[in-house]
Amino acid sequence: MxxxxxxxxxxxxxxxxxxxxxxxxxxxxxxxxxxxxxxxPGAPVALFNGRDGEWRAEVEEAGKKAGTLxxxxxxxxxxxxxxxxxxxxxxxxxxxxxxxxxxxxxxxxRILPVQTRFTNSERIRQDRLQAHAVEAAExxxxxxxxxxAALAKLDATLDAWPDERRLLFCDExxxxxxxxxxxxxxxxxxxxxxxxEGGFAPPERERLHRMEQARSIALGxxxxxxxxxxxxxxxxxxxxxxxxx
Amino acid sequence: MxxxxxxxxxxxxxxxxxxxxxxxxxxxxxxxxxxxxxxxPGAPVALFNGRDGEWRAEVEEAGKKAGTLxxxxxxxxxxxxxxxxxxxxxxxxxxxxxxxxxxxxxxxxRILPVQTRFTNSERIRQDRLQAHAVEAAExxxxxxxxxxAALAKLDATLDAWPDERRLLFCDExxxxxxxxxxxxxxxxxxxxxxxxEGGFAPPERERLHRMEQARSIALGxxxxxxxxxxxxxxxxxxxxxxxxx
Numbered sequence: 001m002x003x004x005x006x007x008x009x010x011x012x013x014x015x016x017x018x019x020x021x022x023x024x025x026x027x028x029x030x031x032x033x034x035x036x037x038x039x040x041p042g043a044p045v046a047l048f049n050g051r052d053g054e055w056r057a058e059v060e061e062a063g064k065k066a067g068t069l070x071x072x073x074x075x076x077x078x079x080x081x082x083x084x085x086x087x088x089x090x091x092x093x094x095x096x097x098x099x100x101x102x103x104x105x106x107x108x109x110r111i112l113p114v115q116t117r118f119t120n121s122e123r124i125r126q127d128r129l130q131a132h133a134v135e136a137a138e139x140x141x142x143x144x145x146x147x148x149a150a151l152a153k154l155d156a157t158l159d160a161w162p163d164e165r166r167l168l169f170c171d172e173x174x175x176x177x178x179x180x181x182x183x184x185x186x187x188x189x190x191x192x193x194x195x196x197e198g199g200f201a202p203p204e205r206e207r208l209h210r211m212e213q214a215r216s217i218a219l220g221x222x223x224x225x226x227x228x229x230x231x232x233x234x235x236x237x238x239x240x241x242x243x244x245x
Numbered sequence: 246m247x248x249x250x251x252x253x254x255x256x257x258x259x260x261x262x263x264x265x266x267x268x269x270x271x272x273x274x275x276x277x278x279x280x281x282x283x284x285x286p287g288a289p290v291a292l293f294n295g296r297d298g299e300w301r302a303e304v305e306e307a308g309k310k311a312g313t314l315x316x317x318x319x320x321x322x323x324x325x326x327x328x329x330x331x332x333x334x335x336x337x338x339x340x341x342x343x344x345x346x347x348x349x350x351x352x353x354x355r356i357l358p359v360q361t362r363f364t365n366s367e368r369i370r371q372d373r374l375q376a377h378a379v380e381a382a383e384x385x386x387x388x389x390x391x392x393x394a395a396l397a398k399l400d401a402t403l404d405a406w407p408d409e410r411r412l413l414f415c416d417e418x419x420x421x422x423x424x425x426x427x428x429x430x431x432x433x434x435x436x437x438x439x440x441x442e443g444g445f446a447p448p449e450r451e452r453l454h455r456m457e458q459a460r461s462i463a464l465g466x467x468x469x470x471x472x473x474x475x476x477x478x479x480x481x482x483x484x485x486x487x488x489x490x
Contacts, residue, residue, distance in 0.1 A: 079466070098343075105473050107465060140467040180484055219480075220352060220489040221324070222385040228350050231476040235464075236484055239425055244465040 007046040007056060009037055012134045012145055017052040021071040022060065030067040033059070045069055048143045053078045079143045081107035082242040083189040085165075087114050087157065088230055089196035090121040095227045099194075100129050102227070104136035104146060106234040107243060108192075111146050114154040118198035124151045154204060161213065162189070168237060169193040169208050170229050171200070171216040183215050184240035192237055194230045252291040252301060254282055255383045257390055262297040266316040267305065275312040278304070290314055293388045298323045324388045326352035327487045328434040330410070331391075332359045332402065333475055334441035335366040340472045344439075345374045347472070349381035349391060351479040352488060356391050357436075359399040363443035369396045399449060406458065407434070413482060414438040414453050415474050416445070416461040428460050429485035437482055439475045 015023050025033065033039045041059050047069065048054045054076045057069040086103045090096045090113050103111050111133065113124050129148040137145045161167070166186060200208065208214050219232050238244040260268050270278065278284045286304050292314065293299045299321045302314040331348045335341045335358050348356050356378065358369050374393040382390045411431060445453065453459050464477050483489040
């Protein structure tokens with residue numbers, strides 16, 4: 001739980017935070033704080049930048065197109081989510097937005113859209129997805145915003161896969177005989193991979209099963225949509241290995 | 246995994262299914278099958294009604310406003326989700342739709358929208374939510390469609406709470422000291438309760454903590470939206486006590 005002091009607004013800024021530090025606002029931020037939220041000079045705003053913890057700042061200058069906040073006191077220390085990546089094959093716009101929002105709430109370090117053989121989307125709006133990640137972090141009290149990477153081919157991503165990073169993938173076809181607590185064990189960095197709604201292509205599935213870092217789980221007897229599968233897999237990982245325990 | 250034979254369409258019908266059984270179609274179903282999907286006589290359709298298993302039927306009569314299918318062979322037996330209810334405080338329209346869709350995919354027996362003291366919505370479109378539940382079941386391969394109950398007050402629902410049904414609620418304020426596997430144990434019927442985005446009111450929280458059937462869990466250090474919390478809590482229940490194991 002994050003205590004927001006009296007601040008009603010929580011804002012991610014890409015600027016250093018520290019005692020007495022002035023923080024200039026972008027035009028969009030000034031519009032939001034002063035025209036939408038109608039904050040005036042002296043009003044408190046909670047700030048975080050993903051590095052310097054969370055700060056209570058106050059409005060110093062409030063203009064229509066610009067403004068400045070000044071950091072007053074630290075509300076809490078920098079907290080990072082576990083070193084967990086989410087890889088997913090983009091689906092329709094609203095559901096892709098959703099996956100990004102949910103990944104931030106559930107707690108991941110990086111979000112990597114990947115193109116599989118059965119993925120319909122050939123492009124994503126990386127800037128829009130990154131903006132969604134910022135909004136989700138502001139809303140859920142996270143002090144970190146995961147980077148949304150550019151869309152990359154799954155095969156290329158796996159070619160460059162780090163030796164030490166475990167990869168959890170969801171394979172409807174293969175109900176894992178291992179208990180969840182056995183599959184979800186082992187320290188170090190992890191990633192969760194959610195395939196496209198048409199499933200992985202056979203060569204992709206074979207490649208994943210051959211990877212030493214990879215482990216598969218099944219998510220019940222019904223067919224989950226990609227967004228449901230993403231939330232379910234991240235939940236199970238967080239409850240077994242992450243910061244929910 | 247559900248094998249759909251050659252059938253490209255999977256349909257819920259409120260009609261008995263059995264060998265040679267004719268199944269009359271509603272106007273909306275006839276429109277969907279014959280105008281949208283352009284099926285003709287003899288085309289296969291997978292049918293389920295929540296009671297009689299899943300059947301491969303064939304189009305017998307295809308009209309613009311009506312039509313008839315005839316059951317040919319049983320594809321698989323009736324499968325019920327675990328005896329799990331989902332109670333949730335309705336949120337904004339799209340997210341409420343989402344919660345219903347996800348509950349069906351993850352597998353619940355009943356969906357009960359409840360009005361808490363901090364719930365904004367005073368009404369729901371029960372028929373629309375029920376239609377969403379049907380669509381989700383058709384899509385995810387479930388052979389059962391949970392009933393979406395009318396909106397009821399949480400207090401009244403708890404007044405009439407069955408002695409034997411355990412109630413899992415998510416309490417951000419109280420990080421459960423018990424291990425998840427201890428909290429999520431015990432046979433018999435269960436329910437998951439997701440509070441409104443503003444949280445439970447103090448008297449509601451106290452009442453829940455006093456209930457012998459109730460157990461609380463925390464879902465990580467970030468604040469989850471109601472729809473995320475619903476998917477996360479149902480996932481943990483299914484993985485520990487439900488049909489995902």
